[in-house]
Amino acid sequence: MVAVPSLALAGVLSWASGFRLYAALFIAGMLDRFHVVVLPDKLAILSHTPVLVVTGALLVVEFLVDKVPAVDSAWDSVQTFVRVPLGALLAWGVFAHASPEIQAVATIAGGALAAGTHVAKAGTRAMVNASPEPFSNWGLSFSEDGAVLLGIWLALQHPMVFVVLLALFVLLLVWLIPKLWRGLRALWRGFQRLFPRGAERSIDPR
Template sequence: METIIALASSLGLATATGLNAYLPLLTVSVLSRLGLIQLSEPFDLLAHPITMIVLAVLAILDFIGDKVPAVDSVFHIIGLVISPIAGAIVALAAAQDVVAIHPAVVAIAAIIAAAGTQSARASIRPAVTAATGGTANSLLSFFEDALAFVLSLLAIFLPVIAFIITLILAFVAYRLIRGAVRIWREAKLNRNGIARPF
């Protein structure tokens, strides 16, 4: 049971990094610093004051930059690399004392969860920008940040609920990525002058 809870916590935190790479790390850092959770070496470095300051600065920059059209697209491209790395780190930190699961398995699962969520996020944002002229970007970004924070807390304190939300987000991410690929293919066909089949 402890193994399942640790894995649920890990995947919840990894999924949250797909929505915001820095908030889950900062949340773990602050909670560890406050003594609400315990981190073993080498993950206890997350609670170091310098690490916490760096994460806070990165979280603020990401929070502001993600609200600005065009800048958010650059952040999303960077996030395709940063989010899986952050997801692996925070997932391994959550599963640090679980011996039943190999750390490589946890890391791979976390990378997939974070990358999938980040890819869905990066896929939907251009469509939202095009549909609303960028006016809905800030609102969507606020929602993503709030969800990342809440999911991080749930992953730590109520991991089973976080895991259920993670499964729902995985399904949504799959549908969004699939829809984005379909729209891209249709646009490519239309550009090439090929009539779209009914």
């Protein structure tokens, strides 16, 4: 039987990894450092000073970059290769002392959750960035900052509530991601119509 607190911890770390990886790493490490929570042995390294310095610095970078339209999408593209593997690794770290079967399921589920959250975040931002005004982008970014803090608090204080909400979030992802994909394809087709590839420039004979 998987304990609900462990399930909530693995869930919140993988979920947050998809859009605020460094905040999740830094906050988890700080909470363990000051004995607010006790992280599993495989994740205790997050509370070591060198790791906190690096994750804290990257948290600041991500916080600032995420507020700049277009730059945030470029950052998301690069972070694809970081967020998903670490989301899987963090879930594994929570269940590292469980049976191999549970470890495998946790790793796969953690990676899938991080990937789904990342795709939803990056896709939503790409569509919002099509608008020239920055306020929608800022609103989404600050909402994501708050969501990480709220999610971590819920997972630690009310793990069952968080697990239920996470299950509902997964259902939302299943519904949302295909719509985002269709929206991004429509956006790309519109971009191609504005800037047709291979179009010849008109030359005035005069």
